[in-house]
Amino acid sequence: MKAAVYYENGGPEVLKYEDVPDPQLHPKGVIIEVQAIAIEGGDTLNRWRGPLMTNPHVVGYQAAGVIVEVGAEVEHLKVGQRVATVNNWGSHAALRSVPARNCWPVPDGFDIKKAAAIPVTFGTAHDCLFEFGRLKAGETVLVQAGASGVGVAAIQLAKRGGASLVLATASSDERLEKLKPLGLDQGINYKTHEVPKEVMRLTDNKGVNVVVDSVGGPTLQGSINSLAYRGRVSMVGAAGREPMVVDVGSMMGGNRSLSGVFLGAEIMTDRVHDNIQALIDDAAKGELDVVIDRVFPLSEAAAAHAYIESRAAVGRVVMVP
Template identity: 80%
Template sequence: MKAAVYYQNGGPEVLKYEDVPDPVCHPKGVVIRVEAVSIEGGDTLNRWHGPLLTKPHVVGYQAGGEIVEVGSEVTNLRVGQKVATSYNFGSHAALRSVPARSAWPVPKGFDVKLASTIPVTFGTAADCLFEFGRLKAGETVLVQAGASGVGVAAIQLAKRAGATVLATASSDERLERLKPLGLDHGINYRTDDVVKSVMKITNNRGVDLVVDPVGGATLQGSLLSLAYRGRVSMVGAAGREPMTVDVSPLMAGNRSLTGVFLGAEIGTERAHNMIQRLIEEAARGELKVVIDRTFPLSEAGAAHAYIESRNAVGRVLLIP
């Protein structure tokens, strides 16, 4: 099969388009013919410095497609079924093998390309807001990197839950594109001081919850943006900066900082069912999947470079 692979960590230029052996179907797994790869922020981070679990390595968490082989111990999935999948690696390829627990059926009539983006992004956003963020109707949420995949999902889910939603992005144009999703107040972090803007918008109260997939210096701003008893759900290190922060503002305001990693619980009944529910809600039009751009799988390097330019709004797909 064809795949986007690399032999060493580095920038987008390390990705090569080559023939590699077809994946083997595990007795408790399935193999899918990939129709769309949803590139995650973690994919680019892994390309920079993650372990090479295969040689050459096929990176990537998420992909959607059609099941072409079912393991002997799998009873809930069938050949020909469309599924969205998430696993530690292997998405950037024409075929991928995943545990059956890491595949979610796509409702009939729903585009598998859209479904391919949902498990990690919407699942992560939901955990940041509800499972760990304890969001309640009437509260105020700040979504850092609002134009990211997790950001786009968090804005919609928070607004639907009755929250007032603030979000940051790198340009006014990107912020405008987020307003139809439920954004109430946008903050251009390149031209405005985020903390000062948050305090102005909230009449110096601060926000009840911050979803922060960026980390680094952004995380410090998230802590300083909190109201009394406010919470931060820290879910990533997209900024690629050292995680060095002063946590003393937490104690003074009885605030909290919680690390969130969907991968630690994605195999549980709770998380699996939550992701399936989100896919079904999107299929009914209750949630919007935003696709910024698609690239052929053969141009995976260009797609990664585009993501790292921070111009995208929503997800970038690779099409085998």
């Protein structure tokens, strides 16, 4: 099969488009013919510094497609069924082997490219807001990196969950404008404004109840400083690729809290599995908008990764074999 592979960590240029052996079927898994690959922020981080679990390595969490083989111990899935899938690696390829538990049926008529972008992206945003952020209707939210995949999902889910004010940051006013139809109330250009000060201005010096932070690095301290009394930060990534050094003492006076969120730790649970299926079904019904910025052929994986790292995208970047 064809795949985007690399032999060493590095920038997008390490990705090569090559022939590699087809994946093997596990008795408790399926093989899918990949139709769409949603590139996650974690995919670019793994390419940059993550372990190479195979050699050459096929990176990637999320892909959707059609089941072409079913393991002997799998009873609830069948050949020809469309599914969205998640696994630790292997999405950047024409075929993919995944555990059956990591598959979610895609409703008839729903765009397979959008389905590919839901499980990790929307599942993570939902957990950041509700499971760990404990968001209640009437509370206020700040989404760092609002134009990212998780950011776009978090803005919609926060507004749908009854948030009275949804703020988000991005690198340009143009990107922020594109988020307003999704439920953004006020945008903050982090290149021209100091985020905590702007948050306080927009909330009458109260701060926000919940922050979703997928950036980390110095941004994380800004998230803490943007909190209201008893506010909560859900820290879910290190897209900024800088060390996370925070002043823990800055949380004490306001009884603030900081939670690390990693969907993968609970993705095999019934709670997360069922929630992801509900999110896919809601998107298929038009209740959530899966924003796809650009679509690249898999053969141009290096260009797709470079485009993501340019921070020009709004939403997900998808590849098709």
